[in-house]
Amino acid sequence: MSGPDRPSRADDHRKAPRRRGEVLEQAILRAAAEELAEVGYAGFGIDRVATRAGTNKTTIYRRWPSRAALAVAAFRDAALTDDVPDTGDLRTDALAVLRGAADRMASRQGELLHVLATEMHSQPDLLREVRDQLFDTSVTRWLTILGRAIARGQARPEALSPRIATVAVDLLRNEYLVRGVTTIPDSAITEIIDTIYLPLVRPHIGQGGE
Known part of the structure; x- marks a missing residue:
């Protein structure tokens, strides 16, 4: 033929x-x-x-x-390709990671995440898998920069927990998914890092560090 x-x-x-x-x-x-x-x-x-x-x-x-499962896997794989910054300064690293997350949320990947979060309520097992995969990706990145900061004395060891490490990106995700913001201004990113994340993870007065 x-x-x-x-x-x-x-x-x-x-x-x-x-x-x-x-x-x-x-x-x-x-x-x-x-x-x-x-x-x-x-x-x-x-x-x-x-x-x-x-x-x-x-x-x-x-x-x-x-x-849906393939879309989630593609989203996660794309997120994992981002390098974790290591500039020697916690604030600089945290800003870079959060800006990268904001860029992804403003892209087609972010649109996908929003659609999946909406559509998968009828598929609880897959929704749970989405949350687990994305959470694991985010935790790994934030624990990495926080662990390095602890070794440099820029963060307190007690802060090295998934819930604390990811608080910045959780707040950013809340802006996107709950409030419906499509483009997150850099001023909001800086505010999250400077007024919430850094005060939460940095050594307390008397512990040394910054």
Whole structure:
């Protein structure tokens, strides 16, 4: 068979080199992130992701049972690619991390997060997975910068807990999800860090540090 209906050798994933494991998963997640960036969650579909990734729907469904699960995984993977800053100053690092979070919330990724949070109330298991994945990503980043600050004497050891470490990004997320703010001004980011986060984590007077 020939003609326009027949996929070309270049487009046919069956002719492409076989990929497995993490290599294949990363290709799918990249394709999902690109689709989300182009069409948003409303136009997001497994068929389009499979075509872009050069694989098939069965392979994707084997790893992610729904388009929502794949979207969440793509969101989390994109968030994990951000480097954790290490400038030697807690305030500078915290501002950089929070500004990065604000940028993501103002992007298509943020739109996706808002839609998922709304749509998944009817899927409690998946909603719980979303919260756990995003929480784990955020905790790791904030515990890293806080741990480094403690080693430098810029924060108190007692502050090294997930609830305290992530208070800044929790407040930022509240602005976005609860108040419906789409673009968070830098003045709000600075206020969160300077008036809430730093006073909470820095050594108390008499403990040394700043």
